[in-house]
Amino acid sequence: MTAVVTGVGVAAATGLSLSAHWEQVLEGRSAIGPITRFDSSRYPVKLAGEAGDFHTAEHVPSRIAVQTDRWTHLGLTAAAQALADAGIEPADQPEYEMAVVTASSSGGTEFGQREIHRLWSKGPDHVGAYQSIAWFYAATTGQISIRHGMRGSCGVVCTEQAGGLDAAARSRRLLSNGARMVLTGGTDASLCPYGLTAQLTTGRLSTQTDPAVAYRPFDRQADGYVPGEGGALFVMEEESAAVARGAPQIYGRLSGFASTFDPAPGSGRPPGLRRAAELALADAGLGPADIGVVFADAVGVPELDRQEAEAITALFGARGVPVTAPKTMTGRLYAGGAALDLVTAMLAVRDEVLPPTVGVVEPAPGYDLDLVLRARPAPVTAALVLARGYGGFNAAAVVTTTRS
The missing domain is CATH 3.40.47.10 (Thiolase/Chalcone synthase)
Structure with a gap:
């Protein structure tokens, strides 16, 4: 299905x-x-x-x-x-x-x-x-x-x-x-x-x-x-x-999804975001090389940004995939945020253009992310959307093109 x-x-x-x-x-x-x-x-x-x-x-x-x-x-x-x-x-x-x-x-x-x-x-x-x-x-x-x-x-x-x-x-x-x-x-x-x-x-x-x-x-x-x-x-x-x-249009497919929950603080176990991303890719039947852009959760809190950057680079390699956070233009919308990211990702895949992250003046050293700071044309066919909810919730979704 x-x-x-x-x-x-x-x-x-x-x-x-x-x-x-x-x-x-x-x-x-x-x-x-x-x-x-x-x-x-x-x-x-x-x-x-x-x-x-x-x-x-x-x-x-x-x-x-x-x-x-x-x-x-x-x-x-x-x-x-x-x-x-x-x-x-x-x-x-x-x-x-x-x-x-x-x-x-x-x-x-x-x-x-x-x-x-x-x-x-x-x-x-x-x-x-x-x-x-x-x-x-x-x-x-x-x-x-x-x-x-x-x-x-x-x-x-x-x-x-x-x-x-x-x-x-x-x-x-x-x-x-x-x-x-x-x-x-x-x-x-x-x-x-x-x-x-x-x-x-x-x-x-x-x-x-x-x-x-x-x-x-x-x-x-x-x-x-x-x-x-x-x-x-x-x-x-x-x-x-x-x-x-005869639907007027199809924006894209929801091809993969996974959710995880972070371990208790002090447990010594890693956060669950990377695992959610890996499971979502597996659910979609895709590998990291198939993903053309990651829509980051992008909290803006240094420690949480570092955790997300580590999860992304562990999966894709240093600067291995473009990373964007259009939510920097709207603020974090809580229940509405990931939903808006999901449809924005489908438009990015449909139109083969990566939307920018705004507000970043000097990327933090050591994150090794390929941040999209201006709209960038790209032949993207699949996008990974990441989201974290306060309290330990992690979710990842893969959207793909309907182009043959």
Whole structure:
């Protein structure tokens, strides 16, 4: 069974469509800037990748908008784009053969903050009934399922930044078990005081105030990452079925996947990222020489960057494969990050061009990576996407071309 992506929707700082996102990424234009969604003057983090052009009222019916969080609004928008792009009208499909699997990281933090404020300032009688569902990790999956009448297998994966790849892998399994199509991917929207405070506890966020150098993974001066919001959702189908129904396009194949979990600190055992990459290649039936580019997880924390660089060079050799991190233009999107990386990798393979990493001024010595700092034409037929979720989650996916 070969799983392919036939429709894509994007809602991120780099654009509210796939074409807008791809154009900005290839130009190397960072969308990171000052936080405007709330007054961040009292917080150490001042920058983010905001989806500034996104206005809920333009995309989500008002009766749904008041029941749900911005994270779900972004997900509903990307889902509608993906279905339209795939040429699928859900009402014409068997409802129990359409599945939904999304990734979630923090749930509906902005909605939850608003209701908590009401609780403490006005009392429990002022807490809305929708608080019980709007914050919940599965809210986006549920709302997409309801809105489009998708009554097949539905679920949510909560593995932070690795979630987008884990959700896609789960979707591939559903296709092999009889689902006709799966709407999958992930979004996040935690740019509110409550959400940012929760993120600060990791100690991994950059406190730089210059957007040009705030998020610079694998750089000598790397000191953390910038948070962002948004992500991508996409339609996955079995390839022969997609061809048979006349899908308008096929972006690429999800040919391999694997996930691992890091050992406990102090165990003396190595991190699990390299093993995840090796297993994903084996699942795809490919070797390191077949991979034309690696989309790095690229946390921007020196120790974690070093671990990832070691995993890449152990598998491909020193400067053995181009490495890129377009997320430097959006910030890390948590549940939405790997999903957006996955579709960006498919575009790179489709168009045979490697998108750049921005913000890196002086690559750190000793990493031995061939960092793509400007868009680079390349005859790439397969890409490896890496993702790590806070707490020890590792995921790796291989996407390949459909060109014969």
